[in-house]
Amino acid sequence: MEGIIIKGIGGFYYVRTDAGVLECKARGIFRKNKETPMVGDYVTVVATPEGNTVDKIHQRKTELVRPFVANVSQAYVVFAMHNPDINHDLLHKFVLSLEASGITPVLVFNKTDLATEEEREALVEEFVGTSYRIYFIEAKEKKGLEPLLEQLSGEITVLCGPSGAGKSTLLNKLSGVEQMETGAISVKLNRGKHTTRHSELIEVHGALLVDTPGFSNMDFSLDPLELKNLFPEFAPYAGECRFLGCNHDKEPDCRIKSEVGKSISPMRYEFYVKTYHELLEEKKRKW
Template sequence: MEGTIIKGIGGFYYVKTDNGICECKARGKFRNKGLTPMVGDSVIISAKDGNGAIEEIKERKNELIRPPVSNISQAFIVFALKNPDINLELLNKFLVQCELKNIKSVVCFNKVDLVDNYEQHEAVKMIINAGYNCLFLNAKKEIGLDGLKEKLKDNVTVFCGPSGVGKSTILNRIVGRTVMETGSVSDKLKRGKHTTRHSELVEVHGGFVVDTPGFSTLDLNFESKEELQDYFPEFSQYKHECKFSGCLHYKEPGCEVKKAVDEGDIDLNRYQFYIKNLEEVIKGGKNKW
């Protein structure tokens, strides 16, 4: 049978199949290959007398280390418009991380009730200009959550974003029960020396959500200076028109990307963020965020 690992604990893996959830152990051959099954893996299993075994782990589309989960298709990047104020650089870091991992980004602006004319907020205009999908929420009053629920179908979704923006509240409201603690309790749990936290996929609204926050560490090491521009999708319609085929959109003449920035078609904050990281890559530094 084919299925998806939705939970793993103590060497047992719980695989959701068309026939229900099967408790499985992994074959020893995976250990010999240095391969460990992960939550989110698409697997082939065998089952006999109630005992299951993972026979094959299909190729992963992507994988995260924190939380340990594979085959994520979508990220809800949650930022509050106020309390705390938005850090544009951090928001761009999350977007690049998703691009690098081949994860579709949906930016969720929470606490919209705290800001007047929130659609004119600098961060909102930046995200819309870059072509990303964004949603506006007041999680405590459950405003905007229906839009989130509609995007869950047929996806494996992870929530990410800085602390204090409402990730736990949003996830709990979507699932309909407490899957993540909120506020000070959450901070204590995350800092506990002996706390073991296992990621789990929760099935809801025709898809799965990861029950822990994503991207607790942003660590991007780019292969080359040419690679970085691939993670800025708004560059794509301009970069092939540049005068030089290997244009980095930095100091080269005849650059259509720079022209688009000057004309306001590419957001200046996004471009400056790109240049800052390009210079870091050129200098040979590692992008550990």
């Protein structure tokens, strides 16, 4: 019997199948092979005298380490406009990590009642040329959620973003039920409490949505020479630089640099250059 893991707690995996949700243990060979079933895995389940067992993990299309979720096709990257203020480097790290994982980023900016029209326009300009979908919402008031509900269709969607951005509130409003506890902003630290307990796939309008624990950073290890391929706004100008294999940094007659401030956001380009040099230094340290 085949199904998808919708939750994993305490060594048990809950697999949604045509026969319903089955509580399963994983085969011991997974541990021997250093494999771990993930929420989102498509699996084969067999019945044994000891109970249902996850017998096979099917090939994954995508895989996230933080949060630990498989086969996600798109991510709602949730940031608050204010309280807490947007950390732009962190925002771009989330997007970059998703691009590296083959997951489509969808940018969701919450608490827009705290922002000006100029601030919203600046965010749109920040991602010019990327083709990313951008939504401005007020999750608590259920304002602007209709397009997000429509875009869930046919996808496995993950919510990610820093603590305090309103991920759990958004999940509750999208699903129509209180799936997870939500935490208030800590006045002393001006950041969100880590209140979401575990990752779990839930069904929303016939699609699957996974809520993730609040966290404040994304870990990724990339080849610096591949970094440029993760910026979709660079793609229209591929091959138009003076030098073949241009890394769009200090090389002369770089087509990408000539587009900065036009079809490429200066902030995105600055983030690219900074990340490129950080990855180069990391590579040097390893060698």
